[in-house]
Amino acid sequence: MHATEVLYELFLIFLLARIAGELMTRIHQPPVIGELLVGALIGPKALGLIHGESEALAAIAELGVVFLLFEVGLENRFSDLRRVGTTAAAVALSGVITPMLLGFLLMNSVFGSGRSVSLFVGAALVATSVGVTARVLADLGLIREIESRVILGAAVIDDVLGLLILAVVSGTAQGGLSAVKVVVLIAEAAFFLVFLATVGTRLMRRHGSLIDRVRLADGPFAVGVIICLGLAALAGTIGLAAIVGAFLAGMVLAETREQFALEERIRPLTNFLAPFFFVLTGTAVDVRSLGNPRVIGIGGAVLAVAIAAKLIPCGLAALKLGRRSALIVGTGMVPRGEVGIIVAAIGLRAGALPDDVYSIIVAMSILTTLIVPPALRVLFKDRLVPQAPTIGEITDEHVPAGPPPEDR
Amino acid sequence: MHATEVLYELFLIFLLARIAGELMTRIHQPPVIGELLVGALIGPKALGLIHGESEALAAIAELGVVFLLFEVGLENRFSDLRRVGTTAAAVALSGVITPMLLGFLLMNSVFGSGRSVSLFVGAALVATSVGVTARVLADLGLIREIESRVILGAAVIDDVLGLLILAVVSGTAQGGLSAVKVVVLIAEAAFFLVFLATVGTRLMRRHGSLIDRVRLADGPFAVGVIICLGLAALAGTIGLAAIVGAFLAGMVLAETREQFALEERIRPLTNFLAPFFFVLTGTAVDVRSLGNPRVIGIGGAVLAVAIAAKLIPCGLAALKLGRRSALIVGTGMVPRGEVGIIVAAIGLRAGALPDDVYSIIVAMSILTTLIVPPALRVLFKDRLVPQAPTIGEITDEHVPAGPPPEDR
Numbered sequence: 001m002h003a004t005e006v007l008y009e010l011f012l013i014f015l016l017a018r019i020a021g022e023l024m025t026r027i028h029q030p031p032v033i034g035e036l037l038v039g040a041l042i043g044p045k046a047l048g049l050i051h052g053e054s055e056a057l058a059a060i061a062e063l064g065v066v067f068l069l070f071e072v073g074l075e076n077r078f079s080d081l082r083r084v085g086t087t088a089a090a091v092a093l094s095g096v097i098t099p100m101l102l103g104f105l106l107m108n109s110v111f112g113s114g115r116s117v118s119l120f121v122g123a124a125l126v127a128t129s130v131g132v133t134a135r136v137l138a139d140l141g142l143i144r145e146i147e148s149r150v151i152l153g154a155a156v157i158d159d160v161l162g163l164l165i166l167a168v169v170s171g172t173a174q175g176g177l178s179a180v181k182v183v184v185l186i187a188e189a190a191f192f193l194v195f196l197a198t199v200g201t202r203l204m205r206r207h208g209s210l211i212d213r214v215r216l217a218d219g220p221f222a223v224g225v226i227i228c229l230g231l232a233a234l235a236g237t238i239g240l241a242a243i244v245g246a247f248l249a250g251m252v253l254a255e256t257r258e259q260f261a262l263e264e265r266i267r268p269l270t271n272f273l274a275p276f277f278f279v280l281t282g283t284a285v286d287v288r289s290l291g292n293p294r295v296i297g298i299g300g301a302v303l304a305v306a307i308a309a310k311l312i313p314c315g316l317a318a319l320k321l322g323r324r325s326a327l328i329v330g331t332g333m334v335p336r337g338e339v340g341i342i343v344a345a346i347g348l349r350a351g352a353l354p355d356d357v358y359s360i361i362v363a364m365s366i367l368t369t370l371i372v373p374p375a376l377r378v379l380f381k382d383r384l385v386p387q388a389p390t391i392g393e394i395t396d397e398h399v400p401a402g403p404p405p406e407d408r
Numbered sequence: 409m410h411a412t413e414v415l416y417e418l419f420l421i422f423l424l425a426r427i428a429g430e431l432m433t434r435i436h437q438p439p440v441i442g443e444l445l446v447g448a449l450i451g452p453k454a455l456g457l458i459h460g461e462s463e464a465l466a467a468i469a470e471l472g473v474v475f476l477l478f479e480v481g482l483e484n485r486f487s488d489l490r491r492v493g494t495t496a497a498a499v500a501l502s503g504v505i506t507p508m509l510l511g512f513l514l515m516n517s518v519f520g521s522g523r524s525v526s527l528f529v530g531a532a533l534v535a536t537s538v539g540v541t542a543r544v545l546a547d548l549g550l551i552r553e554i555e556s557r558v559i560l561g562a563a564v565i566d567d568v569l570g571l572l573i574l575a576v577v578s579g580t581a582q583g584g585l586s587a588v589k590v591v592v593l594i595a596e597a598a599f600f601l602v603f604l605a606t607v608g609t610r611l612m613r614r615h616g617s618l619i620d621r622v623r624l625a626d627g628p629f630a631v632g633v634i635i636c637l638g639l640a641a642l643a644g645t646i647g648l649a650a651i652v653g654a655f656l657a658g659m660v661l662a663e664t665r666e667q668f669a670l671e672e673r674i675r676p677l678t679n680f681l682a683p684f685f686f687v688l689t690g691t692a693v694d695v696r697s698l699g700n701p702r703v704i705g706i707g708g709a710v711l712a713v714a715i716a717a718k719l720i721p722c723g724l725a726a727l728k729l730g731r732r733s734a735l736i737v738g739t740g741m742v743p744r745g746e747v748g749i750i751v752a753a754i755g756l757r758a759g760a761l762p763d764d765v766y767s768i769i770v771a772m773s774i775l776t777t778l779i780v781p782p783a784l785r786v787l788f789k790d791r792l793v794p795q796a797p798t799i800g801e802i803t804d805e806h807v808p809a810g811p812p813p814e815d816r
Binding site: 008018221 | 467470471623627637640677
């Protein structure tokens with residue numbers, strides 16, 4: 001009867017996750033927040049409906065986050081990186097360096113945390129969530145405004161640099177820090193990235209149409225899954241995070257986007273598997289620890305740094321678009337969404353993050369995500385169109401189709 | 409690093425499964441045969457690349473077979489059952505009763521096996537594989553011939569009756585046979601079936617469009633997965649096989665087929681997950697035991713009964729179409745494909761089937777599937793069209809669109 005118990009557990013988690021996601025969608029919030037809250041509610045630290053995590057559930061959750069990052073990668077081409085424009089590149093770089101530095105300094109110098117914890121907090125503050133930002137902009141019907149294009153172009157670079165940082169940080173978590181190890185990890189991650197960006201991309205562009213020769217019922221899907229799982233396992237084996245491999249696999253395969261529309265084929269996998277990751281991630285959050293005064297103090301400081309370290313440098317980098325537009329760009333870069341949470345989950349599992357810091361980062365990711373939609377609505381209020389496109393329409397639009405207008 | 413090991417195992421299995429599937433496709437055989445052979449090759453009884461089965465792999469395989477049967481259910485509506493025509497119904501009934509009886513008698517009276525083993529062998533001989541039959545007919549470009557429509561109409565009834573038998577047989581495997589238990593299981597299975605066929609179908613037809621009110625990004629997909637997992641877990645809990653619940657969930661949701669095209673949305677899940685089930689099923693096959701003279705004797709007898717018990721009664725039931733057509737219908741009902749294998753796997757896990765009988769049933773399923781394509785090619789040779797449709801085109805065609813012509 002064990003198989004039945006697993007099915008029942010999966011049924012219960014998926015049901016609750018989708019109900020919470022539906023409620024969030026109806027109040028114009030991303031479903032992922034509902035999934036995290038469900039996890040916090042049914043986890044061992046609250047209702048206890050899920051006791052610890054079974055090996056089966058852990059594997060399904062891992063597949064969920066791997067395919068999620070693969071799908072994000074599929075929406076970002078290496079060739080797009082060269083085309084995001086100088087403003088977007090400046091916004092991205094300043095929005096990567098500042099949070100990493102400030103997050104590390106806050107934890108290490110102000111609160112006296114160890115270097116490993118501080119590095120993870122810094123890394124969790126880096127990545128802007130492409131998903132949340134794009135969905136908010138699409139919901140507002142503003143996906144084609146110049147500010148949106150700068151934000152989304154910058155988010156692409158953010159993702160790549162954020163995952164590069166995560167690769168190094170998560171590598172150092174296994175067995176402490178040493179200068180040699182850091183250099184080896186940076187070299188590995190850089191080689192992995194550069195090799196795939198050059199050789200991988202070129203191979204895929206020149207010979208990607210060979211995928212059509214596969215005669216299986218859904219050949220391109222099978223090839224995509226094989227490359228995704230293969231690079232994820234390879235990244236894990238050489239000490240990087242598995243999701244880094246999955247993301248880069250997606251970017252390489254994104255070169256064949258017009259031909260195979262792989263995102264469409266992968267999306268049902270993500271729709272089914274990813275909620276398990278976020279519910280499981282939520283189960284590790286100790287809601288009661290967030291009431292502890294010391295945790296509230298650190299949490300408030302982390303949240304303030306998280307907002308300021310994106311809003312100010314990104315806004316300044318976009319100042320040539322005008323003051324209002326700079327404020328919009330800075331605000332649009334604030335949500336951390338699922339990416340900050342994924343970094344925290346990796347830190348927790350590696351034993352590098354204590355429970356309370358983990359809970360703080362998850363709460364920070366949720367709060368930065370909650371703040372932005374109403375803020376953008378106010379900032380854009382004179383440009384809001386009456387008919388916003390539905391969520392389903394954003395898929396092919398939230399990657400910039402060309403350089404932002406100011407570079408033309 | 410445990411997560412990485414799981415990813416590596418999944419990568420390896422999926423890679424080998426798809427390579428074997430591709431090779432089979434190229435020699436015009438169903439990919440599932442390649443997946444079973446890969447399993448037998450890398451399993452603990454041969455190369456030993458996979459040692460036993462991890463909990464994670466078992467759960468993923470279970471999900472694979474659950475979604476596979478859900479997808480098969482989605483292609484069969486309860487309302488189609490009433491429309492398959494009298495010839496198809498006669499073919500189906502004679503093709504269910506004869507193999508069940510002969511399979512049971514062969515094992516119980518001739519080879520002296522216990523009642524539980526004999527019941528499982530009978531049940532494994534019942535179900536015609538809709539997938540294999542339809543693909544062969546589509547590959548030959550003959551999906552719209554009258555014989556094809558009778559075969560496919562009969563296969564729908566076959567599936568339903570076969571799973572009803574499986575529900576009862578697998579229930580009796582848990583804790584032996586008793587008259588009371590058999591009656592309870594038959595009542596349960598019949599109630600489950602009739603309740604879903606009447607109330608479920610009516611609810612879905614009248615109120616199925618409510619699914620459209622779900623605002624999640626892929627609402628119909630989420631609702632479908634929830635109903636599938638819920639009924640699968642429920643079926644498992646009341647002592648039926650989980651796949652019976654998944655199949656009936658598919659049949660109920662098939663009523664909304666035109667509106668939501670759920671098969672399309674579920675197929676990527678099946679494409680990813682089902683190969684793990686068949687590879688894992690293959691790992692339990694002991695190829696060497698198939699060389700044992702006693703096993704060869706029993707296996708030969710089972711194979712002969714498997715062929716004769718479909719060919720003769722189904723052919724006789726279709727005799728009014730003419731002799732050649734009756735022979736075609738009888739032949740088309742022979743492949744057991746994945747359904748026989750699924751029944752055997754459930755019997756093995758329930759402890760009701762010994763290893764050698766399990767291997768015999770898997771071999772029988774493979775052989776009946778291998779024999780039919782060349783036989784149909786010979787029988788249809790004067791009607792073969794030069795341009796066969798591609799495999800991808802069969803999806804919406806292999807369910808009869810209306811009653812077979814002779815009933816009009």
